[in-house]
Amino acid sequence: MVFDKASLQDVARVAGVSTATVSRALSKPEVVSEITRKAVIDAVRATGYSVNHAARNLRRRRTDCIVALIPNLANPFFAQILFGISSVLAPAGYNLLISDTQGSPDSERLMMSYLDRGRADGLILLDGLIPTDHLDDAVRSRPLPPAVLACEWIDGSPLPQVRVDNLTGAKLAVEHLIGLGHRRIGHVGGPSGNVLSIVREAGHRAAMTSAGLPFDEAWLLPGDFSLASGAAAAGRWLGMDRPPTAVFCASDTMAAGFVAALHRAGRDVPADCSVVGFDDIEVAAHTVPALTTIRQPRTEIGQVAARTLLAVIAGDTPVSACTLLSVELIVRDSTAAPRS
Amino acid sequence: MVFDKASLQDVARVAGVSTATVSRALSKPEVVSEITRKAVIDAVRATGYSVNHAARNLRRRRTDCIVALIPNLANPFFAQILFGISSVLAPAGYNLLISDTQGSPDSERLMMSYLDRGRADGLILLDGLIPTDHLDDAVRSRPLPPAVLACEWIDGSPLPQVRVDNLTGAKLAVEHLIGLGHRRIGHVGGPSGNVLSIVREAGHRAAMTSAGLPFDEAWLLPGDFSLASGAAAAGRWLGMDRPPTAVFCASDTMAAGFVAALHRAGRDVPADCSVVGFDDIEVAAHTVPALTTIRQPRTEIGQVAARTLLAVIAGDTPVSACTLLSVELIVRDSTAAPRS
DNA sequence: CTGAAAGCGCTTACAG
DNA sequence: CTGAAAGCGCTTACAG
Numbered sequence: 001m002v003f004d005k006a007s008l009q010d011v012a013r014v015a016g017v018s019t020a021t022v023s024r025a026l027s028k029p030e031v032v033s034e035i036t037r038k039a040v041i042d043a044v045r046a047t048g049y050s051v052n053h054a055a056r057n058l059r060r061r062r063t064d065c066i067v068a069l070i071p072n073l074a075n076p077f078f079a080q081i082l083f084g085i086s087s088v089l090a091p092a093g094y095n096l097l098i099s100d101t102q103g104s105p106d107s108e109r110l111m112m113s114y115l116d117r118g119r120a121d122g123l124i125l126l127d128g129l130i131p132t133d134h135l136d137d138a139v140r141s142r143p144l145p146p147a148v149l150a151c152e153w154i155d156g157s158p159l160p161q162v163r164v165d166n167l168t169g170a171k172l173a174v175e176h177l178i179g180l181g182h183r184r185i186g187h188v189g190g191p192s193g194n195v196l197s198i199v200r201e202a203g204h205r206a207a208m209t210s211a212g213l214p215f216d217e218a219w220l221l222p223g224d225f226s227l228a229s230g231a232a233a234a235g236r237w238l239g240m241d242r243p244p245t246a247v248f249c250a251s252d253t254m255a256a257g258f259v260a261a262l263h264r265a266g267r268d269v270p271a272d273c274s275v276v277g278f279d280d281i282e283v284a285a286h287t288v289p290a291l292t293t294i295r296q297p298r299t300e301i302g303q304v305a306a307r308t309l310l311a312v313i314a315g316d317t318p319v320s321a322c323t324l325l326s327v328e329l330i331v332r333d334s335t336a337a338p339r340s
Numbered sequence: 341m342v343f344d345k346a347s348l349q350d351v352a353r354v355a356g357v358s359t360a361t362v363s364r365a366l367s368k369p370e371v372v373s374e375i376t377r378k379a380v381i382d383a384v385r386a387t388g389y390s391v392n393h394a395a396r397n398l399r400r401r402r403t404d405c406i407v408a409l410i411p412n413l414a415n416p417f418f419a420q421i422l423f424g425i426s427s428v429l430a431p432a433g434y435n436l437l438i439s440d441t442q443g444s445p446d447s448e449r450l451m452m453s454y455l456d457r458g459r460a461d462g463l464i465l466l467d468g469l470i471p472t473d474h475l476d477d478a479v480r481s482r483p484l485p486p487a488v489l490a491c492e493w494i495d496g497s498p499l500p501q502v503r504v505d506n507l508t509g510a511k512l513a514v515e516h517l518i519g520l521g522h523r524r525i526g527h528v529g530g531p532s533g534n535v536l537s538i539v540r541e542a543g544h545r546a547a548m549t550s551a552g553l554p555f556d557e558a559w560l561l562p563g564d565f566s567l568a569s570g571a572a573a574a575g576r577w578l579g580m581d582r583p584p585t586a587v588f589c590a591s592d593t594m595a596a597g598f599v600a601a602l603h604r605a606g607r608d609v610p611a612d613c614s615v616v617g618f619d620d621i622e623v624a625a626h627t628v629p630a631l632t633t634i635r636q637p638r639t640e641i642g643q644v645a646a647r648t649l650l651a652v653i654a655g656d657t658p659v660s661a662c663t664l665l666s667v668e669l670i671v672r673d674s675t676a677a678p679r680s
Numbered sequence: 681c682t683g684a685a686a687g688c689g690c691t692t693a694c695a696g
Numbered sequence: 697c698t699g700a701a702a703g704c705g706c707t708t709a710c711a712g
Contacts, residue, residue: 007689018699023691033697054397055689058704063394065437073423074622076416083413086440098438100426227626260626282414286567286600288628347705358683363707373681395705398688 006047015043026051065095066309067120071127071152073100075225076281077253077298078126081150084302085124092310094121101127121146122309125159128152128195146313150305152195160312162305162323166196169294169327170203170248171210173276176292176329177246178211181337182274186219186244188233188254200250200278219244223254230257237273238265245273245338252277252284252293259287259334270336280330289333297325346387355383366391405435406649407460411467411492413440415565416621417593417638418466421490424642425464432650434461441467462486462649465499486653490645491636492535500652502645502663506536509634509667510543510588511550513616516632516669517586518551521677522614526559526584528573528594540590540618559584563594570597577613578605585613585678592617592624592633599627599674610676620670629673637665 012019017036025032025040032040043049057063066089070078086096097120125147149161177185187204190197201220208215221236223229230249234257237243249255255277259269269275269289277284280295304323352359357376365372365380372380383389397403406429410418426436437460465487489501517525527544530537541560548555561576563569570589574597577583589595595617599609609615609629617624620635644663 008691009689019689020691020700021698024698027691031697036697052398052689054394054403055704056691057394058392058398058706059689059691061704073426074416074420076414076419079416079419080414082438083440086413086438090439095437096439097435098422098426099430099436100423227622231626256623257626260628260630263628264630282567283596283623286571286597288600288603290600290604348707349705359705360684360707361682364682367707371681376681392705395688396707398690399705399707401688 005052006049007052008049010047011040011043011049014046015039063121064093065097065120066122066124066306067097067099068124069099069101069127071101073098075253076283077251077279080282080298081126081302081305084299085306086302087299088303088306088310092306094310122313123147124305124309125149125154126151128154146309148305148309148312150301155195160308160321160323162301162308162325164296164301164327165324166199166327167203167206169278169296170200170250171207172327172329173248173278173294174204174207175211176331177248177274177276177335178207178213180246180274180335182244182246183213183338184216184219184242184244184246185213186221186237186247188221188223188230188247188249188258190250190254191224192222197250204248221247223250225251225253227253227257230254230259231261232257234258234261234265237262238267243273246270246275246335247273248276248278250278252279252281252291255291255293255334256283256287259289259291263288269334271339274335274338276335284330285332287334292332292335293330295328295330300325345392346389347392348389350387351380351383351389354386355379403461404433405437405460406462406464406646407437407439408464409439409441409467411441413438415593416623417591417619420622420638421466421642421645424639425646426642427639428643428646428650432646434650462653463488464645464649465489465494466491486649488645488649488652490641495535500648500661500663502641502648502665504636504641504667505664506539506667507543507546509618509636510540510590511547512667512669513588513618513634514544514547515551516671517588517614517616517675518547518553520586520614520675522584522586523553523678524556524559524582524584524586525553526561526577526587528561528563528570528587528589528598530590530594531564532562537590544588561587563590565591565593567593567597570594570599571601572597574598574601574605577602578607583613586615586675587613588616588618590618592619592621592631595631595633595674596623596627599629599631603628609674611679614675614678616675624670625672627674632672632675633670635668635670640665 008019008022012022015022016039021032021036022040025037029037068082068085082098089096147159149157149159151163153161153163174185187201189201205215221233223233230253247258249258255275259275262269262273277291277293280293284291284293308321308323348359348362352362355362356379361372361376362380365377369377408422408425422438429436487499489497489499491503493501493503514525527541529541545555561573563573570593587598589598595615599615602609602613607613617631617633620633624631624633648661648663
């Protein structure tokens with residue numbers, strides 16, 4: 001029965017060497033003699049020793065921890081990105097601390113607090129809502145924090161970014177609809193003020209303009225990336241005198257909510273209205289009808305973000321790199337030519 | 341420009357007091373004099389001080405960190421539970437460290453490593469796959485680790501548990517189908533060996549038996565909780581000579597995959613086959629047709645698990661408590677009377 | 681109410 | 697290849 005965990009001291013005593021030697025045997029085995037190494041290993045086994053990270057971190061002045069700040073843990077979109085992040089961080093010996101900013105108006109506070117010495121070695125920000133000025137202050141008052149922005153971004157921020165080409169994605173979506181013969185194409189937008197919302201809507205408008213098509217402001221249906229807001233947008237669509245024949249939703253989640261609500265009202269997708277989503281979350285392929293959408297490589301976004309952060313921490317990356325991953329149009333069953 | 345963060349020492353110097361006093365002023369303000377407190381606060385502000393957690397943790401011999409071990413970060417089912425956990429841990433001053441065991445055969449190793457001193461103060465296990473013997477060893481060789489099992493469980497484990505009454509849930513699902521007039525009810529199961537799979541299937545069989553209905557082993561369709569496995573089960577259903585008129589899927593995810601695949605094959609739910617899921621994940625209300633299912637209070641599961649862990653850590657809970665949260669049948673549009 | 685001092689468990693120059 | 701010693705930045709009895 002071991003009541004208190006063994007320390008390096010205990011191992012040293014059992015092995016008959018100094019704590020310095022035990023430490024070396026464990027972290028740089030090649031630097032101690034064969035025989036010492038064996039003795040230490042045996043002693044470790046005998047004592048059940050395992051390192052105390054708090055002590056190690058204090059001494060090394062690092063934490064081996066990376067914090068990910070995400071807007072909403074309950075959103076499956078982020079889950080897959082976290083998986084990508086974790087898949088590169090874990091092998092690199094880092095722990096992933098995940099914090100849900102959950103619309104906290106204080107998310108920038110939270111962020112700064114996570115940059116405390118002894119807390120985290122770096123940050124991955126998946127929430128673009130952190131006010132620029134706070135970040136700027138931070139940047140001005142101390143060396144640039146090791147942080148990278150993923151998915152969302154902050155205008156004017158000098159931090160490295162990794163995300164998808166949202167403008168192109170939105171254009172692809174709308175061009176697909178135009179190619180099918182649609183001329184009246186509605187837009188279900190993301191939360192107002194959000195960078196993704198802004199750019200995706202801009203892409204929509206740009207595609208219409210390029211095709212010489214007008215965009216009626218009445219086709220702009222507000223949303224917030226949630227299922228419920230997609231359903232609400234469908235409610236608006238149903239109430240329109242002459243609703244658009246197709247709709248581009250700024251997220252798959254909203255698209256799914258939109259389609260289901262239309263279905264409940266007795267309308268058919270794509271017969272009554274074509275729908276394109278954005279993200280290609282896993283369910284997009286398993287909705288009824290399967291969703292045409294713009295794929296974001298979520299796992300890859302997470303992996304690249306993590307690798308970028310590791311590079312920043314290691315000091316071998318230009319801190320302002322911006323990696324743009326490419327999007328792809330996935331055509332499934334929710335889009336068709338408009339009814340003539 | 342602050343190049344290195346201020347330490348307690350710096351604050352003490354600026355405030356003209358000892359580090360002990362600064363420490364007290366910060367952690368137990370009521371114990372220092374008004375004037376000292378003010379001086380310290382000013383000095384903290386002036387220096388931009390924030391605590392070094394590694395040092396504090398080392399000294400206090402605790403980490404303020406709780407680790408959650410989950411089988412699959414990419415599964416939305418867990419996201420909401422994590423949210424629940426995080427919502428009670430954060431206010432309590434704990435950090436949530438999330439680790440994806442990701443089918444690692446080594447998950448028990450991982451777990452033990454997270455119980456290292458200096459790493460985490462407690463564990464929330466959402467993965468029932470950790471082999472009993474390893475846990476037993478752990479329990480035998482040291483004081484019971486502060487850990488709680490959530491959702492899944494480990495037979496014979498002495499750890500406190502919080503979960504839903506899965507047997508009752510499965511019975512509710514199948515009884516609903518029987519009440520509708522179904523007599524031939526298929527089962528899409530979870531991963532084999534998984535405790536949830538076993539109990540939900542048992543509940544299904546029990547409900548059939550109670551109603552005096554036979555259960556044909558051919559109706560047992562294998563699955564693993566994934567969308568794809570639900571779709572695969574639909575493939576099997578389509579290939580049957582006399583398929584069941586209804587199916588109970590051990591998870592909503594599989595139910596969604598099942599419904600979508602049937603739809604793609606030109607069949608209708610519920611006309612050709614009624615479908616009941618399990619979990620009531622958010623999309624369940626937004627599938628086409630909306631899914632009849634058994635609701636698990638996910639946020640609450642997370643909250644209760646976190647509170648239980650906190651109680652164990654505080655030492656004021658019988659370590660073997662098992663909280664069973666109740667399930668609820670949610671009837672939506674994927675179930676109907678069988679075609680006569 | 682406050683300070684001097686010890687110590688949490690490691691790692692790492694510095695000698696040898 | 698190894699050890700003695702300092703120190704990472706806190707907190708907390710112990711005195712006063």
